[in-house]
Amino acid sequence: MATERYQLAEVLAVAKIHPFYNPDFVYPADTETIQRLRESIDKNAKPALQEQPFLNKKTLYKVIERLIHDMDPLNTYRRSSYMSITGGGSGGVPMMFAVDVQENRRQRAQMGNFIKLCGVIEPGDWVLSTHLAGGFYRSLDLTTEIMENAGATVLSAGSYMLPTDVAKYLADYHVNVLTGEGSQVVQIVHHISMLSQDYRDRITLEKIIYTSEPLTSPQRVFIQTILSGVKIFSVVGSSEAGPWGISSPDLTGEQSLTGNSTDFVFDTRSILIEIISPSSLDGTSQPLNPILPGEPGLVVQTSLQRLRNPLIRYNTGDIGSVHPLPETASAVIPKADREHLRVLRMHGRDHRFSFKWYGSYFEFEKIGTLLQAEECGILQWQIILDRLETTPQSTLEIRLLKRPQGGVISDDDLKHRIEAFFLVLPENEHLARIVFVDDLEGFERSVTARKVIKFVDRWNH
Structure with missing residues (x-):
């Protein structure tokens, strides 16, 4: 499958005629219009990302709510879309972020390749996924396809499988990788801790890959105490941006897993990350207080994998800082790819606005x-x-x-x-x-x- 990414100039050009960014346009452009626009772009011109205003959740919610309920045949937002749901944790109607179905498949392939590149999944890995499915949430099929694209053999257990059954199948099928939301992982490991030693010895987990919510330092210690020698990885993403980063002790070291922050490696060919001062979000289009390299601030994302409905300078509400890829990663990442990779040190949510519980x-x-x-x-x-x-x-x-x-x-x-x-x-x-x-x-x-x-x-x- 093709793993095409878009140029920043293309994404910015589409944003100019998209209702997320320009209220003069009622609907997103159709495929033919986007293709003509891509062909007309000056490839030598330098994209002016800093001139693009920030996109916030309130604006996104308002526009998407209108587009979701507009049944006009001209409304391309409702056409051939992978619907990714978010926001149910704050009450009301969740936000249905639409992604072009082909863009979604390409991003899953890209993320699978990235996981393989970073050594998280290797040939012969058997993965059991306990992710959520249903209620419009699709984390199970998303994770399953990404892991398969990385080269793993996957058992889709789902969130309704009891920990007793999960433990049984981990042992029966010689599964060496467990993946799920953070709370699910802790719950399953807690169940394993109560099993007899003979039964526990039949479970040969080598890797934990958690998603959705961070594992705290006590949780990591608990997991590694019960599953001696297990490596803890993570995949980060969102409804709006899709999956985009990986936490791996082989790339950033175990020390990044022991504090209140988590290091995620990301590919600048797929996503751009800016760190801005919270005081910059005062209604102006330009940051007033740029953050020095390595200093924490608000995480702002620009996706190079979303074109039909672009995501540009999106304020995620997370606090983080960007750092170079450490030298330790050279043992895993080929030289040709290392120059494109960076580390986002995620410090958590901006608690002025929200908090997280149970994913x-x-x-x-x-x-x-x-x-x-x-x-x-x-x-x-x-x-x-x-x-x-x-x-x-x-x-x-x-x-x-x-x-x-x-x-x-x-x-x-x-x-x-x-x-x-x-x-x-x-x-x-x-x-x-x-x-x-x-x-x-x-x-x-x-x-x-x-x-x-x-x-x-x-x-x-």
């Missing part, structure tokens, strides 16, 4: 809208991220103080509404708790002003 992001603005609705009757609320004592999994606690006369809806109805918002499901309900308190003393308070702390993060500290 989903939740925006504080939408949480406030939910909990401050008049019919809920909530006077004060607090969210606490913590961890279990028995296994390194993150917990979510929502504390609520209702007005004396109560709200229009009952406590049970309120609880169900909140559980639906935070995607509390049978598989994670033991990690979530809703608590009704009697007064302000039931909340975590600041030491100085004794103010109620809206978001208490014990998980990342």
Whole structure:
């Protein structure tokens, strides 16, 4: 399969006539228009990426919501598209980001080649994937195809297979690679830890490849204690950009896996990463405070794999810093490819806007809208991220103080509404708790002003 990437000039040219970036255009261009545009581009002209305004999630959501519901035959957004869903973790209707089906297949092939190039998958690897499928989420088929493109043999277990069965098939089929969302991986390893030593000896996992949510240092230590000698890798991506980076101890060293940050290797032929100061996002099109090389700031992405619906200077909401590929990577990466690779040191989400629990992001603005609705009757609320004592999994606690006369809806109805918002499901309900308190003393308070702390993060500290 062809693994074509686009030139920056092509992506910028299409953006000029795309409703993501230009409100004068109602619909994205059709295939014929895009092809004529590509043929007319001056190949010698230097692309002016810095002149392109930043793209934020609010703008993207607004335009996509309109395009999704517009049934006009001229609306190309609804044509021949791979629909990638995101945003369900913040309530309301999730965002359906449309990717041209052929672009999606090429990107899966490119990512498979990249995983192979970085030595994450080798000939003879058997991979068992426990990723989610259903509810419009397609992480299972995405991961399966990428791993197959990298040369692996894949067993698609899916998220509904019980840890008991996963452990059995890991042993029965001599699987050496386990991949899944971070919480799934921890849950399965925790189950393995409770098996008899004879049974555990039949499981010969050599690699863990996690996605969707970061593993903390205690989680990594726990996994490597139970699965002695296992290597921990990660693949990073998003609905908007698709899969684009790899975390590998063989490329960046084990030290990058022990702190609160994770190093991801990416290919500048596929994606461009800019690091900008948060203060730059003040409505202007130019960064006011450029970040020095190696300094952390907001991660802004430009994809060279998305053309029909371009992704240019997109503010991801993540905090990170860009670094050169370390010399240790030369033992794995061929010289011809090394000059194109960089390292993004991901420090996590910009907690001014959102936080992550059980693989989903939740925006504080939408949480406030939910909990401050008049019919809920909530006077004060607090969210606490913590961890279990028995296994390194993150917990979510929502504390609520209702007005004396109560709200229009009952406590049970309120609880169900909140559980639906935070995607509390049978598989994670033991990690979530809703608590009704009697007064302000039931909340975590600041030491100085004794103010109620809206978001208490014990998980990342």
